[in-house]
Amino acid sequence: MRTQVAIIGAGPSGLLLGALLSKAGIDNVIVEQRSADYVLGRIRAGVLEQVAVDLLDEVGIGARMHAEGLPHDGFDLCFDDRRHRIDLHGLTGKRVMVYGQTEVTRDLMDARRASGRPTVYEAADVGVHGFEGKAPGVRYVKDGARHEIQCDFIAGCDGFHGVCRASVPQDKLALHEKVYPFGWLGLLADVPPVSHELIYVNHPRGFALCSQRSRTRSRYYVQCALDDQVEHWSDDAFWAELKRRLPADTAAQLTTGPSIEKSIAPLRSFVAEPMRFGRLFLAGDAAHIVPPTGAKGLNLAATDVGYLSQSLVDYYQGHEQGIATYSERCLRRIWRAERFSWWMTSLMHRFPDNGSFDHKMQSAELDYLVNSPAAMTALAENYVGLPL
Numbered sequence: 001m002r003t004q005v006a007i008i009g010a011g012p013s014g015l016l017l018g019a020l021l022s023k024a025g026i027d028n029v030i031v032e033q034r035s036a037d038y039v040l041g042r043i044r045a046g047v048l049e050q051v052a053v054d055l056l057d058e059v060g061i062g063a064r065m066h067a068e069g070l071p072h073d074g075f076d077l078c079f080d081d082r083r084h085r086i087d088l089h090g091l092t093g094k095r096v097m098v099y100g101q102t103e104v105t106r107d108l109m110d111a112r113r114a115s116g117r118p119t120v121y122e123a124a125d126v127g128v129h130g131f132e133g134k135a136p137g138v139r140y141v142k143d144g145a146r147h148e149i150q151c152d153f154i155a156g157c158d159g160f161h162g163v164c165r166a167s168v169p170q171d172k173l174a175l176h177e178k179v180y181p182f183g184w185l186g187l188l189a190d191v192p193p194v195s196h197e198l199i200y201v202n203h204p205r206g207f208a209l210c211s212q213r214s215r216t217r218s219r220y221y222v223q224c225a226l227d228d229q230v231e232h233w234s235d236d237a238f239w240a241e242l243k244r245r246l247p248a249d250t251a252a253q254l255t256t257g258p259s260i261e262k263s264i265a266p267l268r269s270f271v272a273e274p275m276r277f278g279r280l281f282l283a284g285d286a287a288h289i290v291p292p293t294g295a296k297g298l299n300l301a302a303t304d305v306g307y308l309s310q311s312l313v314d315y316y317q318g319h320e321q322g323i324a325t326y327s328e329r330c331l332r333r334i335w336r337a338e339r340f341s342w343w344m345t346s347l348m349h350r351f352p353d354n355g356s357f358d359h360k361m362q363s364a365e366l367d368y369l370v371n372s373p374a375a376m377t378a379l380a381e382n383y384v385g386l387p388l
């Protein structure tokens with residue numbers, strides 16, 4: 001098989017890149033190691049910045065998001081058992097869209113199927129080669145048969161554990177990583193959200209987040225130990241712990257119900273530099289991870305592929321400047337989002353090694369934050385997404 005761009009991974013970054021390239025008339029093939037149902041079964045992000053909304057509109061799949069998604073004008077920060085609203089729209093003129101990653105992925109998959117562009121699911125032993133020369137290629141095994149795709153470029157959209165970053169000679173990569181000493185236990189349930197906006201909670205028992213996927217589906221999280229196991233948490237135990245971390249009046253309004261999904265996610269900050277190696281580009285979680293506290297992971301993946309698709313369009317029109325500066329442009333935005341996600345994680349969580357001084361510092365910063373329009377504006381402009 002021959003194509004212009006071989007895309008590894010059918011998560012949000014691979015599917016969105018495929019849609020943007022297809023719209024520009026650039027031939028592409030997506031190779032994914034899992035089944036479509038498996039990809040759709042992963043419960044992850046839920047908050048989209050305007051820039052991600054615009055990209056989904058650009059590829060013509062925004063209709064369901066605008067009909068079913070929930071535009072949010074603010075969120076609450078909660079500490080000392082009191083909620084303080086951060087007025088995103090009042091402070092920045094912008095809002096965010098609550099629309100689950102699962103739904104974004106479903107819309108992108110439907111559009112891809114309708115376009116007739118090829119996606120190879122359940123590809124085994126995926127390998128990339130030749131990207132440091134002029135003739136890159138992708139090999140994989142499907143139904144026991146070996147296949148090879150020859151291409152002009154490879155887009156590594158294959159997530160943190162993918163094959164693309166791992167195929168780059170290690171002496172050409174700089175890796176920056178911070179692993180946090182706790183995780184998030186998440187529960188998804190078909191119950192109405194406790195509040196129409198998100199609530200981020202700093203509590204002596206640990207962080208909690210009340211979020212949502214729709215008016216009838218809620219996603220809640222509590223900070224847990226890194227070595228905790230989901231089997232140790234019954235639904236009842238989860239709801240009881242969440243209630244303990246909420247102000248009494250909010251806890252009294254919480255509707256509980258059976259979980260649809262429960263999982264523990266570790267928290268990590270990670271950046272691999274650069275993001276281009278000859279004819280191989282990394283995008284999304286393949287190149288960087290943020291802790292989910294700032295709701296930035298999916299949004300960064302979207303902006304990476306926005307830059308990459310434009311760079312490739314320019315290349316096929318005879319201009320190489322875009323692909324030459326792809327890595328540098330992405331990394332500037334990525335590092336700013338890394339800083340925000342790290343800061344918000346540090347502000348809202350209980351760190352096992354922290355003492356009373358650190359707790360006082362968190363309290364003082366939260367107190368300053370909700371009483372200073374300047375500090376609230378800095379938080380709000382990062383949360384809604386910095387300009388491209």
Ligand SMILES: Cc1cc2nc3c(=O)[nH]c(=O)nc-3n(C[C@H](O)[C@H](O)[C@H](O)COP(=O)(O)OP(=O)(O)OC[C@H]3O[C@@H](n4cnc5c(N)ncnc54)[C@H](O)[C@@H]3O)c2cc1C
Nearest residue numbers: 009011012013033044045158159162284285295296297298
């Ligand atoms: C629990 C959790 C909660 C999150 N919450 C938020 C949030 O609230 N807001 C936010 O913005 N972000 C959040 N994120 C992050 C967000 O989900 C990711 O940033 C986003 O999924 C990145 O998309 P991606 O396409 O780059 O990577 P992925 O979604 O990881 O997709 C990569 C794809 O590549 C495939 N693949 C891997 N290896 C290979 C291979 N060798 N060959 C072929 N295919 C391969 C994988 O199967 C996968 O389908 C969260 C993440 C987690 C885990």
